Structure formats: structure tokens, C-alpha cells
Amino acid sequence: MFTENRRLRDELRTTHARIAALEAERNDYLRKDRRAGVLTLDAFREAAAAALRGSQRRGEPAALVLVDIDGFRALNGRRGAAVGDEALATVALRLRELVRGGDVVGRTGADEFAVVMPGANLAGARGVAERLVAVLEQSGPVTVSAGIAVDGGTGQLDGLMADASAILERARIAGGGRVGAPGRQPSVEPSRGAIGALALALAERDRGTGEHAEQVVALAGAVARRMNLDGEEVERIAAAALLHDIGKVAVPDSILNKPGALNDEEWAVMREHSIVGERILRAVPGLGPVARMVRHGHESWDGSGYPDGLAGEAIPLGSRIVLACDAYDAMTSERPYRPAMAPPEAVAELVAGAGGQFDPRVVEALVGYLEDRTPLEYAARTPA
Known part of the structure; x- marks a missing residue:
């Protein structure tokens, strides 16, 4: 009887472990954007906010990089949704290859990605953004623009997103295919x-x-x-x-x-x-x-x-x-x-x-x- 009860308990533990693993896999699946393989907007906001709070507690800097695919709407209209999906996947893949293990990457818009980089300063974030722009220029067929914002110690995600968005817009107006950063004003069509x-x-x-x-x-x-x-x-x-x-x-x-x-x-x-x-x-x-x-x-x-x-x-x-x-x-x-x-x-x-x-x-x-x-x-x- 004792042996039988132990066997049943072991089987029950195994079943619970499988259920927990399946639940974790399901939750991970729901948190990932299906086209790009990065966090969905809601999941990104949750993880990014936690990362920023962590940097704030440790007294470390933090940066946010906002990335936008140049001419994405025209690409979708001209060559179809399948090509647009491929462009999203390509940009997300290159971005994941360039960031560090602790960085948080998410899809925050139809053609937009964001990366929160805890512990990174302006130079570090700019290096990642500029490498991404260069890699995509060389490999094609899409190019991107990027805007960078640096946390001043507030740990507020919405403020960083707004600052990076304004800088990104200036980079787009200046012709796209470039990186905008605080204190760096790209001129129009240089x-x-x-x-x-x-x-x-x-x-x-x-x-x-x-x-x-x-x-x-x-x-x-x-x-x-x-x-x-x-x-x-x-x-x-x-x-x-x-x-x-x-x-x-x-x-x-x-x-x-x-x-x-x-x-x-x-x-x-x-x-x-x-x-x-x-x-x-x-x-x-x-x-x-x-x-x-x-x-x-x-x-x-x-x-x-x-x-x-x-x-x-x-x-x-x-x-x-x-x-x-x-x-x-x-x-x-x-x-x-x-x-x-x-x-x-x-x-x-x-x-x-x-x-x-x-x-x-x-x-x-x-x-x-x-x-x-x-x-x-x-x-x-x-x-x-």
C-alpha cells in the first residue's frame, strides 16, 4: 500500500509539473508577437517597466531605442502582407542579435519596435541603433530609422517612449535610414x-x-x-x-x-x-x-x-x-x-x-x- 501511494504521489507530481510547463509555454506564446517573435505591446510594457524600476533601484542609467521600418505602409501595399511580415521578422531578428541578454525587446506598433536597455548609457544605445541601421542597409530590402531616449532617473516608460518617438520622427523627416539621439538634430534631406x-x-x-x-x-x-x-x-x-x-x-x-x-x-x-x-x-x-x-x-x-x-x-x-x-x-x-x-x-x-x-x-x-x-x-x- 505504501509503495502504491508513493507511486501515485510521483505520478501526481509529474502531472502537475507537465501542466505547469504547458501553462508557462502557453503564457510565453501569448506574450510573443506571432509575426516578429518578440514581446507584444502589453508584455513589453510590463517587462520594460520592471527593468526600468530595477535600474532606478540600482542607481544605473537606462536607455530606450525606438525603431521604425521606413516606408512600411508602401511596402505592404506594393508587395503584399506576406512581404511586410517578412520585413517585420527580419528587423526583429537583427534587433535580437544585437541586444544584450537583459534587454527587453517588443513590438510596439504596426511597423515599430522598442528596446529598453537597463544599465546602458546614450553611447551604448546609439551603438546598437547604428549597427542595426547599417546591417539592414547592407542586407536589404528594408531600412529603418531609430530614436533614442535616456532615462534621467525617473524610471517612467511613457516619458521615455514619448521622447524617443519625437526624436524618431525627426529622423524620419530627415530622410530615414538614420539614428536620432538627444542633442543630435538631423537636418532635412542633407x-x-x-x-x-x-x-x-x-x-x-x-x-x-x-x-x-x-x-x-x-x-x-x-x-x-x-x-x-x-x-x-x-x-x-x-x-x-x-x-x-x-x-x-x-x-x-x-x-x-x-x-x-x-x-x-x-x-x-x-x-x-x-x-x-x-x-x-x-x-x-x-x-x-x-x-x-x-x-x-x-x-x-x-x-x-x-x-x-x-x-x-x-x-x-x-x-x-x-x-x-x-x-x-x-x-x-x-x-x-x-x-x-x-x-x-x-x-x-x-x-x-x-x-x-x-x-x-x-x-x-x-x-x-x-x-x-x-x-x-x-x-x-x-x-x-
Whole structure:
């Protein structure tokens, strides 16, 4: 009898333990946002408030980082909810990789995340935010803006959220893809002047390259609008089109102006220009997304391009648009080593390359735009 009672007690303990584990698992499941895998708003507020009280008791600093996905509503509308969900998951994953074990991460809005960092000062919080912005710029396809607030000893979550939100809004107004912090006021669109200066430098370096860039800008902007991209993305693509050859400032004149075909060594130097272009543009605040488009401006839809051999949707859409428009303008322009093609002939080349070198959707949009142009405009590009 004693043995039987002990067995029953053991079974009862095991059952209770299983129930407790299942209950804990259920509670954890309910506290996590299903799309992002971080705490829900209510769970975040509870955990963040506790973390702030702990920092206050210990006399430690604390910081809050608020992160917003740039252009999330347009991304959802343009590419669907599944792509929006993927963007949320990507940002949450990168954020979890960057924060410390004791930091509290939650989804606080449709396209917004927050991190409470107990024991962290402004420099520590800024480091996390800037690394997140840089990682997402380099990996794509989304970029984020961030705002930072530092606890002054009150331990009040709502006050920190309000301060970080105001700073985040200034970062968004300034063009997105950047970090705002206390005492740091980002100026509105600081990259516009830099874009003009770089374009002028390119034109001075090689007048033909500068004129070609202007033609590509007009085509790329028209194609982007025809593909129903939002205004902000059209501007970024136009900037990438204008500066897609900026890396050629580092190419020697003997290669850049060679009248004949390049040899293998010369091609190796020429192919570096997209990487050089990316480095130049990344030095300009706010031009990270444009720099990424420029780096991948010679990637092919089928993966045969350079410098990274990306394929399909892994290539930034702006890069795919600029590539096709660049190719069309190059084919219909005179070169020292060949005459210009007639527009219909160049269009045939684009169509033949769809699915290989070019994104078929981009080719369709570009050809549609060209065919909609007036006969006079079309004839103007036709060699006599």
C-alpha cells in the first residue's frame, strides 16, 4: 500500500509539473508577437517597466531605442502582407542579435519596435541603433530609422517612449535610414546637396558619362513610376541612376577612354567601379539605400552578374531598373567603337535579355513606357 501511494504521489507530481510547463509555454506564446517573435505591446510594457524600476533601484542609467521600418505602409501595399511580415521578422531578428541578454525587446506598433536597455548609457544605445541601421542597409530590402531616449532617473516608460518617438520622427523627416539621439538634430534631406556635388564631379571627370547618367535618370524615374513605386523610392532610384557610374572616378583614363575592347585585366579594374561607388556613397549620411543599389547595379536576374552574383528578387529593385535603363541608353547612343542602335532594335535586345540579364517585369515596364512615347520622341533617338 505504501509503495502504491508513493507511486501515485510521483505520478501526481509529474502531472502537475507537465501542466505547469504547458501553462508557462502557453503564457510565453501569448506574450510573443506571432509575426516578429518578440514581446507584444502589453508584455513589453510590463517587462520594460520592471527593468526600468530595477535600474532606478540600482542607481544605473537606462536607455530606450525606438525603431521604425521606413516606408512600411508602401511596402505592404506594393508587395503584399506576406512581404511586410517578412520585413517585420527580419528587423526583429537583427534587433535580437544585437541586444544584450537583459534587454527587453517588443513590438510596439504596426511597423515599430522598442528596446529598453537597463544599465546602458546614450553611447551604448546609439551603438546598437547604428549597427542595426547599417546591417539592414547592407542586407536589404528594408531600412529603418531609430530614436533614442535616456532615462534621467525617473524610471517612467511613457516619458521615455514619448521622447524617443519625437526624436524618431525627426529622423524620419530627415530622410530615414538614420539614428536620432538627444542633442543630435538631423537636418532635412542633407544628402540632396551631396548628390548634386557628386553628379557634378562625375560630369567633370567624363562629360559623356554625365550626359548618359541624365538620360538614365529620366528613364529610371519613368519606369519606377510606371511600376507604382512610392515617391520616396522613386527619388532613391533616380539618385542611384544619376550616380550609378560614380565609382568610375577611380578608373584610370587609359581604361575609361579606351576606344577598343578591354582586356581581362582592364575589365577586372572596370568591374570594381560598382564597389568603389558604394564606398563613396556610404560616406554620405542618408545614402545607404542608394549605395546598395549602386553596388548591385550590374547584377543579372539569372545570377551571372557582379560583384556578388545575386539573382532574382535578391537584387534591389532599384538596381534592376537602373540596369535595364542603362543598357537601353547605352545601346541607343553612339560609341567610339560602334554606332548607335535604332530604338526598336534596342527594345528587341531588352526583350531577348528578359529572364537572363534583366528582370522581366522591369523590361515590360520600360518597353511599355518607350512604346507610349510620342513618335517624335522615339524618332529623335533613331540614327539618321
